[in-house]
Amino acid sequence: MEVSAPLNVSLREFGCEQSLLSRPDGSASFVQGDSSVMAGVYGPAEVKVSKEIYDRATLEVLVQPKVGLPSVRERSQEQCLRETCEAALLLALHPRSSLTLVLQVLHDDGSLLSCCLNAACMALMDAGLPMSCLFCGVTCAISADGQIITDPTAAQEKDSRALMTFAIDSRERKVMMSSTKGSFSVGELQQCVAVSQRASEKVFQFYRDSVRRRHSKSL
């Protein structure tokens, strides 16, 4: 089945704020359209002897849903986030320490995992943790008639036959993590990866602009 990729990737309005919480060492909130996630980072801090790793830091991720207690869906989101963050952070610089990343979902209107990834990256930057590269999350949905939609809303996600989230790194635009749902062909997957890589340019430019604005007082 032919899948048509959009020439211009359209993403919803972004919004981001750093250092908004006073207790955590780093915090950020990221808004994509109506989806909004707040992230807080603690670390490098003390770690329990049972959880310490002798040559690198121990990263813990907690995702709190908007309503109710965390369930299996949050656990799988935590696993995806943890894998991405461990690949981007330089954990070997803080052995026998713990890094804790807590995410609170404020509103879910589609593309939740990529909003969490973006909030996590901005919070890690805000905390001053050493990173080897930045990462961003992009969600693609394949609709019933074959269109690739980037950054879908909850309504668009419900009508799609496949939903994919990719974490893209900032140095070589490679895929760090992928989480997919639904049925699609190999060709469609490759097209979605290409579209996500193009969309990630806009997100990384947005990161740069946010950081520039934040440091503008000291320039």
Next chain:
Amino acid sequence: GGAVVHTSMFAVLKEKVGQVVVPGDEFCFDAENTISLSESAKPDRAVCGPGLRRTGDRLVVMKSGVLRHKPPLTFWIESQQKRYVATKGETVIGIVTARGGDIFRVDFGGSELASLSYLAFEGATKRNRPNVQVGDLVFAQFLIANKDMEPELVCIDGSGRANGMGVFGPGGLLIKVSLGLVRRLLAPKSDIRSDLEQLFPCELVVGMNGRVWVRASSVQQTLIVANLLQSCDTMTTQQRQQLFKKVQQGAL
């Protein structure tokens, strides 16, 4: 540490000084530029400060912030952070949490507790122990501070003199500020320090772990100075000077 940097990378680095960089930004070595008859082939040795890392023959940025340069060869990233990481030679304010064996366990706000030996005070011997109790504040410097070993503090310098370090006296207030404010307070010609001097006479001890101890002649003045320091963390210079002026006129 030092990194051998060829002159072309040096030129690219210098262009970016004063600009905001993010993790993952690289300063690459362009192979074509070395084969030039006009330039000397002697490589420059650049010093990587905090926030920069050398991988192979490239310099990579680790933290987001402003790239700074101190002539002739030092580059570093000035970032805003709240969490302190122990570094050798830095002086910090610690809280004594336990005494056991021959050492005190001191909390300096890092990922583990540091150890401070009984004998690391001026004039301390095995018979003449220092008068330090659990809960006291100490001003000490790091003797050993790297990622692989337990950090160790001492209250004497290389020649055995206290040099301003040791246990704090009674009174005063300990506050927590960001590491950026601490650097601005400790800078040689600090605006904030000179503004504070004109306000009240007060004693100020600044620890590089983001902790500041304040003591003024009355409790109210101590609280005013503490609140001023915590609030001028996020202010621009003009806002801060307006605030200090208001306090001087007695509005607060």
